[in-house]
Amino acid sequence: MADKYTVRVTGKNVDIAVGEDQSVLDGALRANQWLPHSCTQGTCGTCKLKVLCGQVDHRDSPEYTLTSEERDSGLVLACRVTPRSDLVVEPLGAVDDRVPHHPLRDHEGTVVVLDDIAAATRRLVVALDEEMHFNAGQYAELLIPGTALARQYSMANPPSEARLLEFHIKLTEGGAATEGWIFRSLAVGDRISLRGPLGQFHLVDKVEGPVILIGGGTGLAPLKSIVQHALAEDLAPELYVYHGGRREVDLYDVEFFRELDARHEHVHYRPVLSEQDWGGATGMVTDAVVADFASCKGMSAYLCGPPAMVTAAVKALKRRRMSPRLIFKEEFTVAPPLPDADAAAS
Amino acid sequence: MTITPDFVNDITIEELEADPYPFYERLRKEAPVAFVPALGMHLVSTRELCEQISRDDENWPAVISAAGGRTFGPGALLNTNGEEHRELRDMVEPHLQPTAVDKYIDDLVRPFARERIAAFENDGHADIVAAYCEPVSVRALGDLLGLDDVSTDKLREWFHKLSVSFTNAAVDENGEFANPEGFRPGDEAKAEIIAHVDPKIDKWITEPDHTAISHWLHDGMPEGQTRSRDVIYPNLYVFLLGAMQEPGHAMATTLAGLFSRPEQLERVVDDPELIPRAVAEGMRWVAPIWSAVVKRAARDVTVGGVDLPEGSIVMLTYGSANHDEHAYDAPSRYDMDRPVKPTMTFGGGKHACAGTYFANAVVRIALEELFESIPNLERDTDHEVDFWGWGFRGPKQLFVKWEV
Numbered sequence: 001m002a003d004k005y006t007v008r009v010t011g012k013n014v015d016i017a018v019g020e021d022q023s024v025l026d027g028a029l030r031a032n033q034w035l036p037h038s039c040t041q042g043t044c045g046t047c048k049l050k051v052l053c054g055q056v057d058h059r060d061s062p063e064y065t066l067t068s069e070e071r072d073s074g075l076v077l078a079c080r081v082t083p084r085s086d087l088v089v090e091p092l093g094a095v096d097d098r099v100p101h102h103p104l105r106d107h108e109g110t111v112v113v114l115d116d117i118a119a120a121t122r123r124l125v126v127a128l129d130e131e132m133h134f135n136a137g138q139y140a141e142l143l144i145p146g147t148a149l150a151r152q153y154s155m156a157n158p159p160s161e162a163r164l165l166e167f168h169i170k171l172t173e174g175g176a177a178t179e180g181w182i183f184r185s186l187a188v189g190d191r192i193s194l195r196g197p198l199g200q201f202h203l204v205d206k207v208e209g210p211v212i213l214i215g216g217g218t219g220l221a222p223l224k225s226i227v228q229h230a231l232a233e234d235l236a237p238e239l240y241v242y243h244g245g246r247r248e249v250d251l252y253d254v255e256f257f258r259e260l261d262a263r264h265e266h267v268h269y270r271p272v273l274s275e276q277d278w279g280g281a282t283g284m285v286t287d288a289v290v291a292d293f294a295s296c297k298g299m300s301a302y303l304c305g306p307p308a309m310v311t312a313a314v315k316a317l318k319r320r321r322m323s324p325r326l327i328f329k330e331e332f333t334v335a336p337p338l339p340d341a342d343a344a345a346s
Numbered sequence: 347m348t349i350t351p352d353f354v355n356d357i358t359i360e361e362l363e364a365d366p367y368p369f370y371e372r373l374r375k376e377a378p379v380a381f382v383p384a385l386g387m388h389l390v391s392t393r394e395l396c397e398q399i400s401r402d403d404e405n406w407p408a409v410i411s412a413a414g415g416r417t418f419g420p421g422a423l424l425n426t427n428g429e430e431h432r433e434l435r436d437m438v439e440p441h442l443q444p445t446a447v448d449k450y451i452d453d454l455v456r457p458f459a460r461e462r463i464a465a466f467e468n469d470g471h472a473d474i475v476a477a478y479c480e481p482v483s484v485r486a487l488g489d490l491l492g493l494d495d496v497s498t499d500k501l502r503e504w505f506h507k508l509s510v511s512f513t514n515a516a517v518d519e520n521g522e523f524a525n526p527e528g529f530r531p532g533d534e535a536k537a538e539i540i541a542h543v544d545p546k547i548d549k550w551i552t553e554p555d556h557t558a559i560s561h562w563l564h565d566g567m568p569e570g571q572t573r574s575r576d577v578i579y580p581n582l583y584v585f586l587l588g589a590m591q592e593p594g595h596a597m598a599t600t601l602a603g604l605f606s607r608p609e610q611l612e613r614v615v616d617d618p619e620l621i622p623r624a625v626a627e628g629m630r631w632v633a634p635i636w637s638a639v640v641k642r643a644a645r646d647v648t649v650g651g652v653d654l655p656e657g658s659i660v661m662l663t664y665g666s667a668n669h670d671e672h673a674y675d676a677p678s679r680y681d682m683d684r685p686v687k688p689t690m691t692f693g694g695g696k697h698a699c700a701g702t703y704f705a706n707a708v709v710r711i712a713l714e715e716l717f718e719s720i721p722n723l724e725r726d727t728d729h730e731v732d733f734w735g736w737g738f739r740g741p742k743q744l745f746v747k748w749e750v
Contacts, residue, residue, distance in 0.1 A: 324617075
């Protein structure tokens with residue numbers, strides 16, 4: 001372990017070993033030392049740390065997320081930065097230790113389902129060799145074979161199914177993971193490597209008010225996990241699930257959610273199409289929410305989808321006076337352009 | 347003394363109260379230390395000179411403006427120096443130390459803030475100054491002082507009356523007050539305050555409690571003795587004016603600033619951790635205590651190239667210092683993303699505001715609660731934003747609306 005440095009987080013009495021090609025976040029999460037983070041791609045800035053002592057390499061930390069002034073003042077992105085000496089660091093955001101956190105692990109598994117479920121959309125189910133414990137709403141990184149690349153997908157299964165992970169995958173034109181692998185060569189029976197869990201988009205504790213979940217496209221995945229978990233644990237008094245797509249062929253799991261809606265009085269499912277007249281709701285999914293609720297005061301929301309949808313949903317919910325503190329967001333982020341040096345290190 | 351330019355000779359208090367910025371912009375450029383006949387004293391307008399004089403207690407002891415002295419009477423913190431000033435600071439500071447404030451501030455501010463919001467949140471519109479900023483500001487300090495039995499509206503009335511007296515600064519050619527009637531509101535307020543507080547002081551003398559005024563009476567005094575009312579009252583007026591009015595100004599000013607930058611407003615609503623930064627910029631943009639601090643030359647001095655004889659009186663204008671083009675780019679624009687640079691908002695030197703931490707905490711909590719309950723707050727564009735004041739400055743009214 002000569003190539004490992006010791007990283008100490010202020011307020012935690014634990015020394016974390018971090019390799020010189022490993023990100024500080026990766027090291028901390030593997031040591032089950034929670035640090036705030038969201039995208040793990042250097043784009044959201046959630047994982048900013050202040051380095052109180054020691055030398056670092058910022059590697060590919062983007063200038064738009066971490067400005068040179070911030071670097072000069074000792075700030076780093078935990079998901080990018082790697083140590084060049086022993087470090088003492090301090091998280092900028094509050095470390096939420098009230099919810100359980102599960103350590104980041106490498107996993108292997110076998111593809112057991114690979115189905116087309118909507119236009120250019122596949123359901124991938126992986127049977128893991130060992131359980132992966134996670135909070136409903138979190139994501140994992142699938143490692144693309146033969147490359148140093150990893151791509152992020154939310155688990156759609158509830159945490160109770162810790163060995164059977166379900167992912168919803170949309171084809172990206174030219175995408176290394178989708179066009180180059182999952183929609184081309186991947187087949188049932190293939191072995192697959194992944195690491196997880198990651199992210200802080202989750203529903204863990206019982207909530208008092210109704211919960212509105214809005215998913216755009218495959219943004220439905222973490223919401224499906226959350227809804228199943230909330231039902232199993234009786235976490236929310238009402239669950240309103242909105243799924244937005246352009247045409248009917250973009251929708252999936254319609255029967256699954258219709259059945260939940262029929263079976264549970266407090267589950268409400270509303271698919272909304274923006275480019276097709278049909279028997280159901282039409283228009284932007286966020287407009288449907290605004291039309292359905294006179295006030296969202298006291299409610300909370302889980303939003304997952306393209307950045308424009310998430311932004312519009314936040315605006316719509318604030319218009320209906322939902323507290324921004326209770327709006328939780330997971331945005332699709334664009335994959336980083338260059339191969340990630342540490343992606344294959346683990 | 348140098349020749350006074352015409353634009354300085356001609357300026358009136360009314361013009362300054364309406365909008366002091368153009369006049370001070372010219373002062374900073376042409377006459378950073380200028381004698382203003384309408385005020386009977388020199389104005390210091392640049393950041394550098396304001397900072398220098400505020401920190402130099404030896405050459406520049408603090409005095410109170412004539413109108414301020416007429417309003418508060420002798421013995422106010424603002425008008426004392428050396429040992430006497432230190433003793434008064436020791437009297438007021440224990441309740442205002444960060445560690446002390448952190449212990450009580452949430453319970454002091456949040457419940458009342460929520461109660462106020464509940465009273466108007468379903469209306470869809472409000473003058474947020476009268477409905478929220480001023481009430482939260484006065485209630486927080488009123489309860490801390492021990493004036494929990496004085497209504498919010500009465501506290502607001504008192505500080506408004508003290509404020510107009512304190513800034514009734516105009517003098518005639520003989521140096522006499524040009525508008526002696528202007529002190530009447532302050533005198534009325536003081537008579538009411540004394541009538542209300544005197545019996546309470548009687549009680550606190552024999553039955554001390556946790557309130558600030560009770561501590562002012564007892565702390566640091568020999569056994570069996572309490573501080574004289576002559577010490578208590580002038581300083582109570584200082585608190586009732588400055589500390590009651592200014593957090594309200596800071597809240598409303600910050601909101602007005604954020605309304606001018608909708609994308610910054612949205613970020614602050616989404617992330618309440620940005621509120622302190624937004625407030626700091628609000629108070630730079632329009633310093634609540636805009637032009638109220640006065641100092642006296644202890645000896646003959648040269649300042650900003652102007653020779654001033656011993657005894658000369660200068661007024662430091664923090665609102666102008668905070669707009670100094672040498673320190674801030676586009677100073678008249680609200681921009682919470684501008685580089686963080688110290689401001690003169692809370693003064694400097696030994697007389698720097700004792701309530702800085704308290705005031706910041708009150709404003710922060712008030713805005714946290716407001717954005718939490720009404721995240722869709724916007725300016726009602728049917729009304730202009732109506733800033734007023736030269737000694738103290740903030741929006742007189744700020745009309746807001748939201749969808750209900």
